[in-house]
Amino acid sequence: MPISIDLAFAFQMDKPTDVLLQFEAAMIPEQRLLETDTWVTKGEHFARIPAQDAIGERVWIRAEGRYDVTYTATVAVERMPADVARLERLRPHELPGEAVQYLFDSRYCPADRFQQFVEAEFGSVDGGARIAAIRDWIANGFTYAPGSSTSNTTALDSFIERRGICRDYAHVMVMLARASGIPARFVSCFAPDVTPQDFHAVAEVFLTDPTTPGGGAWFLVDATEMARAEEIVKIGVGRDAADVSFMTSFGPADFIEKSVSVERRPDPHAHNGRAGE
Secondary structure (H helix, E strand, O other): OOEEEEEEEEEEEEEEEEEEEOOOOOOEOOEEEEEEEEEEOOOOEEEEEEOHHHOOEEEEEEEEEEEEEEEEEEEEEOOOOOOHHHOOOOOHHHOOHHHHHHHOOEOOEOHHHHHHHHHHHHOOOOHHHHHHHHHHHHHHHOEEOOOOOOOOOOHHHHHHHOEEOHHHHHHHHHHHHHHOOOOEEEEEEEOOOOOOOOOEEEEEEEEEOOOOOOOEEEEEEOOOOOOOHHHOEEEEEEOOHHHOOOEEEOOOOEEEEEEEEEEEOOOOOOOOOOOOO
16 A cells, blocks of 8 residues: 655755655655655755665755745555564674674664673573564563653653653663664655654664575564554665764754655455455
8 A cells, every 4th residue: 555755844054964765765765656746945056866775765965044845746656564572683704794884883772781681681592583572572671651751862861751752762772672683774654653753763773584595685674662673664774863864964053844645545456346246
């Protein structure tokens, strides 16, 4: 089923300022962009550059005054769901280069400090079974509380407080997966059942690919339980939220407003006739 996205946001800069944006659905094999339209205020500079791991694009702008962005898209998600709990892990020496960087600590995810914890809490299971156990542990033990965290909140803070928003759930998921020796990255995305509607964040882990003997692949994991892998529209990926913020300002900028709407759209190619027609 196609997913429709309507996004609008605006911010204000009192002097010419460089701002890096990342807000559009990525054009990648697992999701097809059926329709897209991006409109931005005219400024001094506008340029597109590849985003991390070549998933999606970032947009450089340089402007002054009020800056508005509107974006609409219809996306066909063609990602096949997988039962993560049934997948195995690849040992570190078996990992491809693209996955190795996602074993390391990052700004918001101090994984090294949690190696003893994951062995004590989840040591009876390994691979995808451990990922599923971590996901369930977060989902059952944390409280989803909008406004309870800030842009400075780390996975360690969220682990201690046992509350947060999707960004915080994803950070804890990433941190504990890495502490288990499983590559994990942060995914910025859209999804239709996110409440309240906004940009969403989930984790993605690297496990064995059941379709390729000896190979591995990335699998989405949402500890908030608000989004299904087959309906998630990826924007970008990174080590943590710092790599995929929808707006990073390199100078003073005041955020003014934002609205996000994500809905399922009927598939025009679906067959609606009676059986036998």
